[in-house]
């Protein structure tokens with residue numbers, strides 16, 4: 001994703017990459033690359049993060065100490081890191097989303113609407129598919145979809161992850177996320193509403209990683225004029 005962000009910013013009219021963080025960089029980039037965020041001594045106006053959940057706490061710490069707005073796109077964050085993000089957002093503008101595409105945010109809005117209409121008679125299941133290099137499962141997006149649905153239905157469902165080892169039939173109170181990993185699949189999410197003799201599926205398929213990089217750059221631009229706070233895609237697409 002880092003390379004995709006660099007490409008999106010290559011000919012940008014107002015933004016430019018002034019530094020990168022990569023622990024094993026062999027890059028010939030025209031800007032300094034640091035092994036860790038702590039080593040970064042370049043003044044930056046915004047941090048865009050696509051990394052690994054284990055390093056996000058150090059990014060947040062750096063952003064707070066330097067009063068730098070931050071766009072956090074990394075998924076698989078621990079509960080402790082989630083709390084850290086909330087604390088940080090009291091001091092600096094923080095943009096946080098497990099999916100930076102417009103399409104997924106529309107899918108969530110549609111799935112919420114469908115869930116409120118169908119929750120009594122339809123089983124809801126989420127299937128996500130990603131490339132074989134992804135380290136976290138289920139995807140951050142699948143969790144966002146499930147949480148979004150649970151926020152609006154009368155009886156929030158218990159979340160399950162896969163059905164392996166389950167020796168009882170499906171309960172109406174559950175919603176399961178199924179994760180598939182293979183090849184170079186960029187990112188696919190299906191929300192299934194399965195009723196008697198009919199199934200409605202709401203799907204999103206990312207065709208390239210560029211879509212996430214563009215979303216992150218838009219989020220960085222959005223943060224430029226924001227006060228400290230926690231922001232997400234709903235603040236950008238407020239009319240979805």
Ligand SMILES: NC(=O)C1=CN([C@@H]2O[C@H](COP(=O)(O)OP(=O)(O)OC[C@H]3O[C@@H](n4cnc5c(N)ncnc54)[C@H](OP(=O)(O)O)[C@@H]3O)[C@@H](O)[C@H]2O)C=CC1
Pocket residue numbers: 001002022023024049050051052053054055072073074075076097098099100101133136140212
């Ligand atoms: N919100 C969104 O829209 C999107 C979010 N993502 C999320 O962004 C994150 C990154 O995705 P992606 O770029 O595809 O993943 P990659 O694995 O390609 O890149 C992750 C980067 O983080 C580095 N890294 C991993 N572990 C550590 C560590 N312990 N210390 C320091 N650096 C580390 C990796 O370095 P190295 O190569 O040396 O391991 C690599 O440079 C994931 O969490 C993914 O789910 C991805 C796409 C869209």
Ligand SMILES: O=C(O)C1=N[C@H](C(=O)O)C[C@H](O)C1
Pocket residue numbers: 075098099100130134138139140141142186187188
């Ligand atoms: O790791 C990825 O590639 C992606 N991760 C995000 C997620 O976990 O939902 C977003 C996107 O689906 C791509």
